[in-house]
Amino acid sequence: MSRDATAAAQQFYGRWADFYDFLARSTPGLGDLRARAADALALDPGDTVVEMGCGTGANFPHLRERVGPTGRVVGVDFTQGMLGRARDRIEREDWRNVHCVRADATEIEFREAPDAILATFVVGMLADPAAEVERWADRLAPGGRLALLDAAQTTRWFGWPVNRAFRGLVVASSPSGTEAYDAPPWTVLDDRVAAARRALRARADETTHSEHALGVVRITGGRVARRGRSARRVQFG
Template identity: 90%
Template sequence: MATDATTAAQQFYGRWADFYDLLARATPGLGRLRARAADALALDPGDTVVEMGCGTGANFPHLRERVGPEGRVVGVDFTQGMLARARDRIEREGWRNVHCVRADATDVEFREAPDAVLATFVVGMLADPEAAVNRWADLLAPGGRLALLDAAQTPRWFGWPVNRAFRGLVVASSPSGVEAYEAAPWTVLDERVAAARRALRERADETTHTEHALGVVRITGGRIG
């Protein structure tokens, strides 16, 4: 049963799906970051990869390129508006091995264990990102890989002006607004992103980590034994 927060998020992201799709395609450098996140999964041709919170499908080209026509890409999202645009993308490109599922990324089940899971700008929106990461790790086939691409405030010495701009973006992209958070939403985001990465490092046999965009964007990948 959907909570008020879940319903609000679905409505918000459904309403802004076209704008999010435009940002995903037009933001300079974002395509390279998505490609790096796909690389962190170390995918092989024929693999099955699941994207949690796939949105409008901006990662699909990068994932499909790596698994090839014999592999499978499955996108999971709970917002109908986002999925409609993702399915339009699939149909437009003629991808027969890319599929979308409307489901809660923290509660989805699969008949077969995937080889890899990707979550892009997702864990910061989850109330319990640590539990989500552990659940995704449990879904994977032995030796599968999990990668997280997220943004949070930069800890670098020049961070003040960068973080001020980032905070404005966080508020603008929040479905609930500032008043819904007990702490500043950018602080909540920082804590959730950090918690997700801790959980991944604890579960993984080996991890990789890179930082981009002045330290705001982080990509962490790990192999789950």
């Protein structure tokens, strides 16, 4: 994102943080999708998992349950309002092994390579999602896993009415509406979600994929193949 676009997104999501938190807690079936995304990471007790775009922390219970008390969950988000709700959740639950970092998911580096990375409704916001998937994959520990939870227009035969409703949701949830895009924002979203998954499949030794909510929600996970170069790492949190 450009600096102006980043600032607009931070202001937008910060303003609607309470509403997003309400939707995360109350939308029927969403908890099950978050659990499935956590399952796609195949986490073990003691693992370290980083969530890119953690928002208000709705995924934290699912991730923490899988890494156990000896593991670590790190949430990354660039919106202070969202992180405020996430930190409230951590304090309320007294989670000693869950932490939040305010940072851009396209720039953050790690001193210690995490065992897994989860990106939830993030790649559709990135100008070059395939490049970011590659960058995240490079920063995983050997044998690490990457999972993507996203929404895009359904490709199923009954898709027309579903996609009409989905397009309205995309516009309503976009910080800049339709003004910042050369194409309809739902088309841009479709292309970015598809590009991220192609990059993950190309990079992974093995992948799993499932579709939910009439084909709108997609969960893709993979065990990432290592490359020869190692990523530069600095401390987070």
